[in-house]
Amino acid sequence: MTNDAQQKLNTMQTDPDEQMIVDRIYSAVMEQKLAPRTKLSEAALCETFGVGRMRVRRALLLLDSQGIVDLRSNRGAYVACPSADEAREVFAARLMIETGIVRELARGVSDTGLSALRRHIEQEDIARTKDDRTEMIRLSGAFHVELARCHDNTVLTRVVRELVTRSSLIVALFGANRSSTCPDDEHASIIEAIADGDPQAAEDSIRHHILHVQNGLDLEQSQKAEPDLAKILTGRM
Amino acid sequence: MTNDAQQKLNTMQTDPDEQMIVDRIYSAVMEQKLAPRTKLSEAALCETFGVGRMRVRRALLLLDSQGIVDLRSNRGAYVACPSADEAREVFAARLMIETGIVRELARGVSDTGLSALRRHIEQEDIARTKDDRTEMIRLSGAFHVELARCHDNTVLTRVVRELVTRSSLIVALFGANRSSTCPDDEHASIIEAIADGDPQAAEDSIRHHILHVQNGLDLEQSQKAEPDLAKILTGRM
DNA sequence: AATTACCATTTTGTTAACAATCTTTGTCAA
DNA sequence: TTGACAAAGATTGTTAACAAAATGGTAATT
Numbered sequence: 227m228t229n230d231a232q233q234k235l236n237t238m239q240t241d242p243d244e245q246m247i248v249d250r251i252y253s254a255v256m257e258q259k260l261a262p263r264t265k266l267s268e269a270a271l272c273e274t275f276g277v278g279r280m281r282v283r284r285a286l287l288l289l290d291s292q293g294i295v296d297l298r299s300n301r302g303a304y305v306a307c308p309s310a311d312e313a314r315e316v317f318a319a320r321l322m323i324e325t326g327i328v329r330e331l332a333r334g335v336s337d338t339g340l341s342a343l344r345r346h347i348e349q350e351d352i353a354r355t356k357d358d359r360t361e362m363i364r365l366s367g368a369f370h371v372e373l374a375r376c377h378d379n380t381v382l383t384r385v386v387r388e389l390v391t392r393s394s395l396i397v398a399l400f401g402a403n404r405s406s407t408c409p410d411d412e413h414a415s416i417i418e419a420i421a422d423g424d425p426q427a428a429e430d431s432i433r434h435h436i437l438h439v440q441n442g443l444d445l446e447q448s449q450k451a452e453p454d455l456a457k458i459l460t461g462r463m
Numbered sequence: 464m465t466n467d468a469q470q471k472l473n474t475m476q477t478d479p480d481e482q483m484i485v486d487r488i489y490s491a492v493m494e495q496k497l498a499p500r501t502k503l504s505e506a507a508l509c510e511t512f513g514v515g516r517m518r519v520r521r522a523l524l525l526l527d528s529q530g531i532v533d534l535r536s537n538r539g540a541y542v543a544c545p546s547a548d549e550a551r552e553v554f555a556a557r558l559m560i561e562t563g564i565v566r567e568l569a570r571g572v573s574d575t576g577l578s579a580l581r582r583h584i585e586q587e588d589i590a591r592t593k594d595d596r597t598e599m600i601r602l603s604g605a606f607h608v609e610l611a612r613c614h615d616n617t618v619l620t621r622v623v624r625e626l627v628t629r630s631s632l633i634v635a636l637f638g639a640n641r642s643s644t645c646p647d648d649e650h651a652s653i654i655e656a657i658a659d660g661d662p663q664a665a666e667d668s669i670r671h672h673i674l675h676v677q678n679g680l681d682l683e684q685s686q687k688a689e690p691d692l693a694k695i696l697t698g699r700m
Numbered sequence: 701a702a703t704t705a706c707c708a709t710t711t712t713g714t715t716a717a718c719a720a721t722c723t724t725t726g727t728c729a730a
Numbered sequence: 731t732t733g734a735c736a737a738a739g740a741t742t743g744t745t746a747a748c749a750a751a752a753t754g755g756t757a758a759t760t
Contacts, residue, residue, distance in 0.1 A: 268712070280744065283712095287521060288528050293618075300712060300751050312618070319619040322563040330559060381530075381549070381629075382556040385622055392618075505742070517714065520742095537721050537742055 247275050247285040255294055255305060256394045257364045262307040293392050306395055310445045313396040317440045320389050325429045327373055332420045332428040339376035343417050346372050367394055369413050400443040484512050484522040492531055492542060493631045494601045499544040530629050543632055547682045550633040554677045557626050562666045564610055569657045569665040576613035580654050583609050604631055606650050637680040
């Protein structure tokens with residue numbers, strides 16, 4: 227009964243706490259360890275986390291409400307598979323919200339917030355030198371959450387985290403090149419603009435960055451479809 | 464067993480559909496028919512909506528995840544009672560997000576969107592002349608959701624709807640005067656700025672409007688506490 | 701060989717009973 | 731009167747059994 231999804235989740239330690247299941251799956255999606263369309267069967271999750279079916283179903287419902295999981299009636303739960311339209315919506319929303327976030331930060335950011343951002347950049351550098359792809363993906367998304375967190379606003383932070391997580395799914399689905407995992411120095415320049423107290427520059431740089439990630443996607447044509455065995459094997463493409 | 468909460472919800476027709484329960488409670492909160500701290504017992508909701516306990520619990524879990532309901536362990540579900548800090552966070556987030564929304568709309572809005580906004584204003588006028596307080600409250604919040612909807616972005620719209628609904632709770636809790644239910648012509652001036660294609664004016668007017676609502680709150684001292692029977696009845700206030 | 705019908709198995713959805721916890725009420729003693 | 735304590739009742743949390751639906755495979759049919 228140890229199916230694919232369970233193996234991917236088994237890297238996480240078992241912990242019966244509430245909300246823990248949600249966070250684990252959430253993180254796994256953010257780090258692109260759980261690919262879109264991956265089936266999340268109740269039985270597998272129950273065994274993986276060592277909890278009853280109720281807890282699992284609660285977690286899946288929450289994940290569904292956040293667009294991370296797709297709960298299909300009588301069919302089970304699957305890691306969400308955003309459409310191209312959904313992807314455009316998520317990025318448009320991020321553009322609108324995150325430009326506002328950095329603009330305000332440039333108008334005045336706490337020292338603790340700024341130093342947290344700089345520490346984050348350092349961690350990104352370390353991960354890059356180590357060529358730790360998983361960590362780079364994680365930090366790449368977490369950076370945007372960190373920007374929101376500088377406002378000491380849990381409501382705002384939650385919104386951004388949700389959008390960033392969905393972005394991870396989108397990149398996994400539509401990512402053509404690997405520009406998304408290569409923030410290069412774009413993150414650093416955003417922080418510079420904030421530190422300089424230049425709202426316009428901060429806004430421009432994060433807009434540029436988000437558009438850069440979005441342009442690295444192939445939203446026009448087919449999302450990375452799961453291999454359509456029928457068409458392939460019958461030879462008639 | 465017909466307690467207070469059930470009576471307030473009984474104005475809604477019974478409908479066994481999924482998500483319906485969530486929407487009903489959601490709407491009731493938005494229209495300030497369900498006051499903060501109102502207990503939402505499972506039994507009452509089961510009877511009200513004519514569904515099993517499972518459906519009710521699912522709905523309550525979703526509402527909890529959106530900050531509309533507070534799910535206390537072994538204690539049951541209560542209409543959320545945001546703290547003053549939470550209130551400040553919600554309004555700060557709205558300020559950031561909604562200014563971006565109207566600024567972009569001023570840069571270019573679809574005709575259908577603009578006419579929808581104008582129809583909305585007309586409805587507000589009608590409700591005002593009729594002195595329909597409930598409808599005024601509903602439309603007052605719905606206006607902001609309508610602004611978001613103009614972007615044809617369900618993700619963004621959902622974020623705004625969540626924030627607006629939480630604002631309803633906040634106003635119910637901290638509302639000092641009734642400025643929140645009296646948008647006067649502030650909504651209209653926002654639309655004007657959008658129609659004029661003036662991003663700065665649009666941004667300024669909605670910022671002014673949101674701050675106006677927020678300033679109508681009393682976030683400094685005690686939120687509207689539930690009547691402290693002890694103090695009142697013993698005479699020593 | 702392809703298609704359809706059918707049955708067995710697996711998985712999800714629902715219900716109901718049970719357990720645990722909290723709240724209320726009543727009692728008793730200080 | 732006040733407080734602690736305990737029993738009763740009500741409410742929530744959990745589990746397990748059951749029902750319904752989908753999946754997969756087999757065999758019959760064209």
